[in-house]
Amino acid sequence: MDMPAAPNAIRDRIRRHGYLTAVGSVVLATSVFAPFRESLGREQWGWLYLLVLGFVAGTAGVGPAVLSAVLSFFAWNFFFIPPFHTLLVAERGDVVHLGVYLVVSVAVGLQTGRLRDREAVAQREERHAAALNRLSTSLVSETSTEGLASAAAEELTLVVGASSVELWIPDESTLALVPVTRHEQETVSPPDDIASMWALAAGGVTGHGRPPVRIERQAADATPSSHRLLLPLVSAASVEGLLEVTLDAPPDDASASFVTALAHLLAAFLQSRRLNAVAMQAAAEREAERLRSAVVSSVSHELKTPLASITAAVTDLLETDVHREPDDVRRKLGDVEEDLHRLDDAIADLLDVSRLEAQAWQPRPTEFEVGELVGAVVTRLPRASRERVTYAVPEGLPMLHLDFVQLSRALHHVIGNALEYSDGIVTVGAAVERDMLLWVDDSGPGIPESEKDLVFDKFYRGTSGRALGSSTGLGLSIAREIIWANGGEIAIEGRLPHGTRILLRLPREREDA
Amino acid sequence: MKAKTTERVLVIDDESQIRRALTTILEARGYAVDCVASGAEAVEALTARTPHLIILDLSLPDIDGVALCEQLRTWLRVPILVLSVRSEETDKIAALETGADDYLTKPFSAGELVARVRALLRRATGEVAAVPVMSIDGLTIDIAARRVTRDAEDVLLTPIEFSILSVLVQNADRLVTWSQISDAVWGPEYLVDVRTIRVHVSNLRKKIERHPAVPRHVLTEPGVGLRFDSR
Numbered sequence: 001m002d003m004p005a006a007p008n009a010i011r012d013r014i015r016r017h018g019y020l021t022a023v024g025s026v027v028l029a030t031s032v033f034a035p036f037r038e039s040l041g042r043e044q045w046g047w048l049y050l051l052v053l054g055f056v057a058g059t060a061g062v063g064p065a066v067l068s069a070v071l072s073f074f075a076w077n078f079f080f081i082p083p084f085h086t087l088l089v090a091e092r093g094d095v096v097h098l099g100v101y102l103v104v105s106v107a108v109g110l111q112t113g114r115l116r117d118r119e120a121v122a123q124r125e126e127r128h129a130a131a132l133n134r135l136s137t138s139l140v141s142e143t144s145t146e147g148l149a150s151a152a153a154e155e156l157t158l159v160v161g162a163s164s165v166e167l168w169i170p171d172e173s174t175l176a177l178v179p180v181t182r183h184e185q186e187t188v189s190p191p192d193d194i195a196s197m198w199a200l201a202a203g204g205v206t207g208h209g210r211p212p213v214r215i216e217r218q219a220a221d222a223t224p225s226s227h228r229l230l231l232p233l234v235s236a237a238s239v240e241g242l243l244e245v246t247l248d249a250p251p252d253d254a255s256a257s258f259v260t261a262l263a264h265l266l267a268a269f270l271q272s273r274r275l276n277a278v279a280m281q282a283a284a285e286r287e288a289e290r291l292r293s294a295v296v297s298s299v300s301h302e303l304k305t306p307l308a309s310i311t312a313a314v315t316d317l318l319e320t321d322v323h324r325e326p327d328d329v330r331r332k333l334g335d336v337e338e339d340l341h342r343l344d345d346a347i348a349d350l351l352d353v354s355r356l357e358a359q360a361w362q363p364r365p366t367e368f369e370v371g372e373l374v375g376a377v378v379t380r381l382p383r384a385s386r387e388r389v390t391y392a393v394p395e396g397l398p399m400l401h402l403d404f405v406q407l408s409r410a411l412h413h414v415i416g417n418a419l420e421y422s423d424g425i426v427t428v429g430a431a432v433e434r435d436m437l438l439w440v441d442d443s444g445p446g447i448p449e450s451e452k453d454l455v456f457d458k459f460y461r462g463t464s465g466r467a468l469g470s471s472t473g474l475g476l477s478i479a480r481e482i483i484w485a486n487g488g489e490i491a492i493e494g495r496l497p498h499g500t501r502i503l504l505r506l507p508r509e510r511e512d513a
Numbered sequence: 514m515k516a517k518t519t520e521r522v523l524v525i526d527d528e529s530q531i532r533r534a535l536t537t538i539l540e541a542r543g544y545a546v547d548c549v550a551s552g553a554e555a556v557e558a559l560t561a562r563t564p565h566l567i568i569l570d571l572s573l574p575d576i577d578g579v580a581l582c583e584q585l586r587t588w589l590r591v592p593i594l595v596l597s598v599r600s601e602e603t604d605k606i607a608a609l610e611t612g613a614d615d616y617l618t619k620p621f622s623a624g625e626l627v628a629r630v631r632a633l634l635r636r637a638t639g640e641v642a643a644v645p646v647m648s649i650d651g652l653t654i655d656i657a658a659r660r661v662t663r664d665a666e667d668v669l670l671t672p673i674e675f676s677i678l679s680v681l682v683q684n685a686d687r688l689v690t691w692s693q694i695s696d697a698v699w700g701p702e703y704l705v706d707v708r709t710i711r712v713h714v715s716n717l718r719k720k721i722e723r724h725p726a727v728p729r730h731v732l733t734e735p736g737v738g739l740r741f742d743s744r
Contacts, residue, residue: 404735
């Protein structure tokens with residue numbers, strides 16, 4: 001990853017233009033050596049040419065090395081062995097020098113060049129391995145397919161010089177093949193060849209057990225020199241998608257095997273992601289099932305208990321075997337009325353929950369003062385409860401522009417919770433900051449720190465076993481949903497020495513509206 | 514007092530239990546009750562004979578209750594009391610905007626129903642409230658004498674504040690829409706802005722409410738109007 005880039009690039013260029021390097025080196029060396037022809041013996045120039053040959057073999061590989069061996073043989077002969085500027089040799093000893101030079105230089109070129117080539121392969125394999133390694137690291141940390149696709153594209157561009165990379169995967173719901181990098185709402189249908197490849201690959205695994213094939217062809221609409229690779233992403237279970245790579249040059253074996261290895265990695269990632277999604281869905285379904293059964297048990301308790309008591313009272317009143325004073329009858333009917341209120345409250349809670357869950361209860365804002373909201377809620381409380389409520393609401397607070405009906409339901413639950421959970425005075429206060437603050441204080445036992453986040457959950461009843469907000473255990477969760485829907489926040493704060501404050505933060509009407 | 518003529522009430526509701534309960538409650542108090550179960554039957558019954566009051570359930574099998582309410586308002590002036598369940602708040606407000614006079618949310622008590630029916634009929638016949646003096650929570654309002662006291666001390670109201678208070682008290686526990694207040698206080702030729710009325714209501718609350726910021730008697734009905742709470 002942190003290999004210096006510049007020497008690499010130079011080495012790459014030398015490798016790519018190896019024969020040019022070979023010719024250039026010999027020509028350059030000869031023009032440098034020529035002026036000093038007389039300062040060394042004619043046979044000693046051979047050793048210097050051998051150095052040049054070593055450089056070419058070490059950087060450019062076998063072919064260029066052999067070429068430069070032959071070229072330097074002729075250059076030495078032509079410029080340094082008398083008679084000069086001919087390929088004739090005057091002295092017999094020089095023929096031996098030249099002959100031995102040719103044999104040794106070709107042998108050195110072959111050996112050194114071969115080592116060089118082997119090193120180049122090793123380096124390339126190392127880079128491929130490093131790229132795959134990086135990719136598998138991001139495979140662990142990356143959770144989104146988009147993120148992984150862009151990581152894969154980056155590696156492919158870096159390592160094999162891909163000009164474009166696209167990952168095609170089947171859409172979760174429609175199973176139609178879509179590119180990962182597509183924008184929202186945009187529908188992109190795959191080109192014909194990708195579609196047929198997909199049909200072949202998917203059918204090959206699920207249908208006939210035929211191994212998927214790698215299709216390589218020239219892109220019809222691209223420049224003639226661009227090459228496209230289509231690889232099915234095959235995991236142990238199925239075909240997870242297609243990888244489309246466009247290259248500027250036809251891939252050699254090494255690049256092709258790198259792309260294939262990368263495709264295997266992607267396939268493994270996609271498979272584990274798919275299996276994860278399946279597992280998460282199962283967990284979500286279990287949670288929904290748990291909530292549903294909690295609803296059912298709460299409903300049957302909160303609806304059946306008052307119903308049972310009403311049924312008992314009314315059927316008793318209908319019996320003629322006992323003589324009853326009119327006052328007794330009235331008292332009994334009073335109890336029935338109380339049960340009916342409880343029944344009505346439970347039904348209202350369930351109705352609120354189902355409307356909020358179905359998102360069928362859109363806020364319908366009107367203008368009002370926060371005190372009017374408090375007044376409307378407190379007025380509806382039974383007289384005994386009403387007398388326990390005091391106010392800390394200043395005059396002249398700015399108007400709110402929110403859903404009055406929804407907020408009065410929320411506040412009803414919050415105040416009801418405070419009244420139910422404590423025995424003393426409950427104070428409703430308000431103040432204006434950037435938002436409107438509305439709070440309800442009680443002097444009850446308080447809510448333990450560990451339960452503060454839980455009290456807003458559906459059916460949470462607290463460790464004391466008493467229901468919060470309302471007897472269904474839904475009250476504070478309804479309140480929170482409503483406050484959220486109106487753009488506000490709700491939180492629980494402890495009070496000293498004891499007691500609880502539930503704080504509502506409500507957005508104020510915008511000045512520019 | 515009811516001896517002059519028997520007042521007729523038309524109940525439009527598709528649920529037979531509700532029709533039965535309404536009939537029992539209203540007949541016991543000397544009203545004549547006709548029941549229909551659909552919008553079509555309602556129109557038929559109304560062309561044959563005009564009642565003194567209509568009780569209309571918002572969810573009917575053949576027509577949307579709000580639409581029926583709007584349609585009836587084009588040729589009928591009798592008061593309409595709308596029945597709704599909790600999930601129909603939006604419909605309820607729409608019905609009040611298109612001409613219904615008051616609403617009751619199911620389930621309701623017999624006492625509430627009878628109070629609303631009496632208040633609507635009284636207003637329709639132009640009869641002045643039978644309670645010229647109202648006294649609650651240390652607040653005494655004597656409409657005839659134009660005198661208001663709080664804990665035995667005189668409260669000084671401007672003429673507009675007193676007019677608003679008297680229209681609310683005369684319709685105690687009944688919804689009074691913004692336009693009804695505008696009509697009653699400024700006269701039908703003006704349509705006074707809700708914000709203007711609110712300013713006067715806010716001043717009125719400062720003078721008569723114990724906690725002016727948290728009104729207990731002059732209550733706001735969201736998006737529709739005010740209600741004087743005498744309980």
